[in-house]
Amino acid sequence: MGLFRGVRPLLAAFLRPLSASAPARSLALVYERHGEPARVLQLKDQERAELGHFGVHVKMLAAPVNPADINMIQGTYALLPDLPAVGGNEGVGQVVEIGSHVTSLKPGDWVIPIDAPVGTWRTDAVLSEGSLLKIPRNIPLLCAATLSVNPCTAYRMLADFETLEPGDSIIQNAANSGVGQAVIQIAAALGIKTINVIRDRPNLQELVHRLTSLGADHVVTEEMLRKPEMNDLFKKVPKPRLALNCVGGRSTTDMLRHIQQKGTMVTYGGMAKQPVTVPVSAFIFKDVKLHGFWMTQWKKNQTQNKDRLTGMILNLCDLIHKGQLTAPVCTEVPLKDYQIALEASMRPFTSSKQILVM
Template identity: 50%
Template sequence: MASFGKVIRKNSLNAFSRVVLRRDFTRGRHSLGLVYGEYGDPGTVLKLEEIPVAEDLKDDEIEVDMLCAPVNPSDMNQIQGTYPFKSELPAVGGNEGVGLVRRCGLRVTGMKEGDWVIPILPGVGTWRSTLISNCNKFLKVSSSTGLDFAATLQVNPPTAYRMLKDFVSLQPGDTLIQNGANSGVGQAVIQLAAAWDISTINVVRTRPDSSDFDVINYLKELGATEVVTEEFLHSHKMKELIKGYSRPALGLNCVGGDSSTGVAKLLKEKGTLITYGGMSRKPVTIATSLFIFKQLTCIGYWNGLWLTNNITNNRALIEDMFHDLCTLGEKGLLRAPRSTKHELINYKNAINESMKPFVSSKQLLMIKN
């Protein structure tokens, strides 16, 4: 299995990390990061290693000390080798996070030492203490938003933002319906919709530990209009509930299977169903009659592809979106998801927790502070 360098064992890490993370290297500089040299089970193939860091910066590069980075389902899929985007191996895990600019190349503008930055595109490898990258792959953000918010800003909120903005012309007073409402994207959808005066009907899975009440209360606190379980979605009671709202023009699906069918059935004529995930690993099933007689539109969305397609010619559009999201965050209208924090040396705990079903807390790797 390929690797970058020395593998660090946990039992020797506490003393090592005090040296690696705090000393100022002058020769043979290294970062500490989570590396995988083959695809497979993240808990097995990820290793904590020393990663070489270049002494010199190119004119358009920045050196970033990563502060905090989340563990997302897409990160797990990428390491497993099942995600469409694959990094060249060996690779550093993580696609999202917030870091502190430590140095800038001679031609870097709009960023300076001490600024907070987030990666725009996937594949940067955020699960490490220090990285060097082209400055155009990063975006400056305000530290006033808070560490958790900035660290979880690049994936879920933009996905929610674009799905609400780009496919259906939603107006104040309109209604949307979504499954997987307790996901990171689902929580962002609820908050953005509430800020824009759009009603949300939110479907969540029934939990085996009877924690439905806690989940429903939390989503209501975020601004959810209605929260129901999958069982309720498929019952006659759902038809009665939906009568109290304008028929949804937009449905958001990250589950697939029967759940996607239930959401599609409740859409208005010429409504749109957007699929951005498949947690059930079952195909999206839509009745032929919905296409013919309701003329539904079904389409997929992948935020990583949208960012890649717009980074060169429409960077201003990307910057405007993140500015809007940060402004909502500063106003308290968009918050970071509930989280559990782990030191980098305890990464296995973060990985294991993130792969459990019905986890309501985002796992965050605290890298430097």
């Protein structure tokens, strides 16, 4: 009996996993404190939340590394999640399983997160039905993964601040950014001319060719904004009614010199980390209007009007179907090699968006 008394606990421990299902797991890029992403992010094996009645089990397919994601990890963004947190706020996933009370989604659907912070840099997640938006499955994966931030930002800035007509023009800096590339394509589809400002760089002509191939009408460097040759440009295209600013500092001031009377400038980023300086003459003699735009806040304002958000996404998907809107230049990186993606995303003159592929 003594022999069997010692064996029984071992036997019970061996059989226990067979009678109770093991908790579902997920690989995720987690940070427990703020700091430089390469130092604070860790790829961890996590227990996945239970599905419950209202949950949606999503298998993430691909998720980009955006500047806002980096700033959030650094602790410098306007919206910060509770720690520990999973990185990433944009991406596309496929529904695997739904809770018994979920009505708007079904297994196999492609979904994108509506709002930040959500934590898309992981293989699987259980999210609420209300935090997800269904999108068509017949668009390219990279278009889907990069749909909810940059193209939406471009779409709203072109639609909400000036009533633009075919033949009108706009000017934008950081034209090679994800938003800038989307602005070029959406504007071209609407018949709006674009003047696109970029920083000088070693591969300048290669970048000019790429932006022109997207539909850019004119590409100029920041230095060219200050030269008399700009007067010749405005013999071919009307002065812009709308300026889109993602840089700040001198680049912004120089763009304002070329804006039309009673024109509008919208600031949605500050890559130069310098303040927006506006000449007094722009206010007094041109009566320009200055606005800020934050896509996250716009989405929060639509909580009672989800149809407006859905309509915008479907319009963008229609442009994708027509070949008028493509994903930005992307580099796909396996999740396990996330350090490579982080390093590349923070490198100067980077024009390729890093996409973590799950």
